[in-house]
Amino acid sequence: MVSTENRRKPVGFRPGVGSRASRALNFIGLCVIAALFLIPFYLIVRNALSTTEDITAPGWMWFPTDVQWGNFTELFNDDKVPMARSLLNSAMVSVLTTVGTLFLCTTAGYGLARIPxxxxxxxxxxxxxxLMVPSAITFLPSFVMVSSLGWVSDLRGLIIPTLFNGFVAFLCRQYFLSFPRELEEAARVDGLGYWGSFWRIVIPNSKGFLAAIAVITFVTSWNSFLWPLVIGRSSDSWTVQVALSTFLTSQTVNLPQLFMAAAVAILPLVFVFLFLQRFLVQGVAQTGLKG
Amino acid sequence: MAVTDTTAEPAAAAAGTSRRPRRRRTFGGRNLAFWYFVGPFLLGLIIFTYIPVGWSAYLSLFDARNTVTPASEDFVGVDNYVTMLTNADFRRSLITFSVFAAIIVPITFVSSLGLALAVNKVRIMRAFFRSVFFLPFACSYVVASLVWKMSIFAGVRYGMANTVLGWFGIENIPWLFGNDPPWFWLVIASLRLWIQCGFYMILFIAALQQIPEHLYEAAYVDGAKPGWQTFWHITLPHLRASSVAVLMLVLIAAYQAFDEFWNLLPNSGNVPYARTPLIYLFHTSLGTSQDLGRGSAGALILALLIAIVTLFQGKLLGFGKPEGR
Incomplete structure (x- = not known):
């Protein structure tokens, strides 16, 4: 691979290459596809803030006749859907999963990469x-284990079995293999052991990588459905995805409330996307290409 | 080396791979350090992956209904495997997966590569387009299923797709209820495409940016035209590794399809015409029958199938070599 010329500049169909007409066509095409991609988000917002009559009106209504902010409080006052509880569960599961995964996988990755x-x-x-066997296939074996530990319908059952992610540990090992040794050797001269140089030198200098892994882990955990469905047998332990799914398949559906619930469920991740997208993109590029 | 072993036989030294026991003793602290770094992770991996898989393999040899500790008289040998492999529903679920993969793998590949090329080409608002195409990744399959089922492909008049078709005078289509014609594939495939397309686009963009620019310049000097010619002879060959990776990732993800089938289709996805392997496994082992023995056998068969595919991928990509890169 020629790396001297490897400037990080977009190439391929390069900018500036191609006629003005083809570039304009490309731009218009992208605008159309972008609009299509945004339709589902538009529908979530429109339906969440409409009345049932607006949604089911004979003619298509692009905007609600009256914005129904009240749907929000109604959703949280509805006893049939444990929305607040499931949001809290999801938040706890996602945050603890992210913290735990980061701790366990970085230490393991560092040990594998650096300690002879x-x-x-x-x-x-x-x-x-x-890594050969995807975790989705092992949901049944893991359920057998978790149920004999008595962790069914328990946050421990939702969190702990997902922490030992071989793929993340593998990524960490690869990353630490390329971490400059000189920095650690300087720390070693100053009398720090492996543990000390890991926490004081390596971790503070790996913030970008750690953020990327953390954001990816958080998003995956927040959106996961199969494992929480297997473990969350009682409504106390539902995550927001399981609650939404139950809401969706229930007999009588209140459409505005359903979409308000969906809006609330994606709101945290929209914030993650707004503020941490750089790390997310970096994380995807790292995780995907090595996978 | 500070420690030299004067008593070592020349043969051992010549072997080069000798174990050097003295050196190990000198750096005894390293062994301890290794274990407090890697030990907790490895212990968890053993408890939550190795033991469960072993336990499951054990259960698969028993008639284990509603129990994880079957009695020894319930030993049935390979019966569960025979039952699963001859079970029409299980085999049909593998066919469902194959149909799904045949639809979703090519369209995801072409769309994500196409988007990556288009986003890479555009001069203005590039970050905006990238964000918009990547944004669906924030959406869970549950939320997307909700929007697809209750709004876009709602089988009633006020569903968006039926509204648009109505403008052209086309009757309402019950998108998700029925198998004739199988409209549900359109719903399921478009949903998955929407969620994952931007993710793979990011991978392709990252790979595109690794292609050295001078290759294109050299090609133009040699008279190549920008566009199809350079794409075919420069861009595509340089995307070989990422293309194989994307194809495999999409395929393995399709193999594990569960969320959207569960949430979109009637009866929690337990419908004969579109039961994926994972949905079938879930209903066998955790549904009303709670047949953990047969479920375990099915899980191990699926695991074996996917391990074969992954190993094949490893051969293709050279993944898993000692140094990994």
């Missing part, structure tokens, strides 16, 4: 082997 130990390769292969 005779059996390190064997441990690494034991982790690599788990």
């Amino acid at each position: 130990y005779r059996h390190a390769d064997k441990v690494f292969y034991a982790i690599l082997a788990t």
Whole structure:
């Protein structure tokens, strides 16, 4: 690979290449597709702030006749859907999963990458082997384990089994292999051990990487459905996704409330996207390409 | 090396891979350090992956209904595997997956690559377009299913798709209720495409930016025309690794399709015409019958199938070599 010329500049169909007409066509095409991509978000907002009559009106209504902010309070006052509880559960699960995964996977990745130990390769292969089988397939074996630990319908059952993510540990190992050794050696000279140099030198200098992993883990955890569905048997332990799904398949559906619930469920992630998109994009590029 | 072993046989030294026991003793602290870094993770991996899979393999040999500790007289050997492999529903779920994969893999690949090229080409508002196409990744499959089922593809007059068709005088279509014609594939495929397309677009953009620019300049000097010619001879060959990665990721994700089938289709996805393997497994093992023995057998069969695919991918990409890169 020629890397000297490897400027981070968009190439391929390069900007500035191609006729004015083809560029204009490209731009218009992108605008149309972008509009299509935004339709579902528009529908969530429109329906969440409409009355049922507006939504089911004979002619298509682009905007609600009266913006119904009251749908928001109605949703949280409805006893049939434990919205507040499930949002709290989701927040706790996502935050604790992110913190726990980061702690366990960075330490494991660093140990594998940096500490020369005779059996390190064997441990690494034991982790690599788990990547062969996606976690969705192991939901049943894991459920067997969790149920014998008595963690069904329990936040521990939702969080702890998901923390030992072989893929994230693998990514961390790859990242720490390329971390400049000189920095750590300087710390070693100053008398820091592995643990000290990891926390004082390596971690503070890896903020971008850690943020990328954290954002990806958070989004994945917030949006996950199968595992919370398996574990969340009682409504006390529902995450917001399970609550939404139950709401969606219930017999009598209040459309504005349903869409208000959807809006509330994606709001945290819209904030993540607004403020942390750089890390998210970086994380996707890192996780996807190595996968 | 500070520690030299004067008593070591020359043969051992010549072997080069000798174990150097003295050196290990000298750096004994390293072993301890390794374990307090890697130990907790490995322990969790053993408890929550290795033991469950082993336990599941054990259960798959028993008639284990409603129990995770079957009695020894319930031992049935490979019966569960035979039942699963000869079960019409299970095999049909594999066909459902194949149909789904045949639809979703090519359209995701072409759309995400197309978007990546278009976003890379545009001169203005590039960050905006990238964000818009990536934004659906924030949406869970549950939320998207909700919008698709209750608004866009609602089978009633006020559904968006039916509204638009109505403008052209076309009758309402019950998108999700029925198999003839199988309109539900359109609903399911468009949903998944919307969510994951931007994700793979990001991967392609990252790969596009790694292609050295001078290759294009050289091609233009040699008389190549920008566009199709350079795409075919420069861009596409340089995207080989990412293309294989994207194809595999889309395929493996499709194999695990669960969320949208569960939320969109009637009866929690438990319909004969569109039951994915995971939906079938869920209803077998955690539904009314709670047949953990057969469910475990099915899970291991699926795991084996996907492991074969992943190993094949490893061969293609050279993934999993000792140094990994």
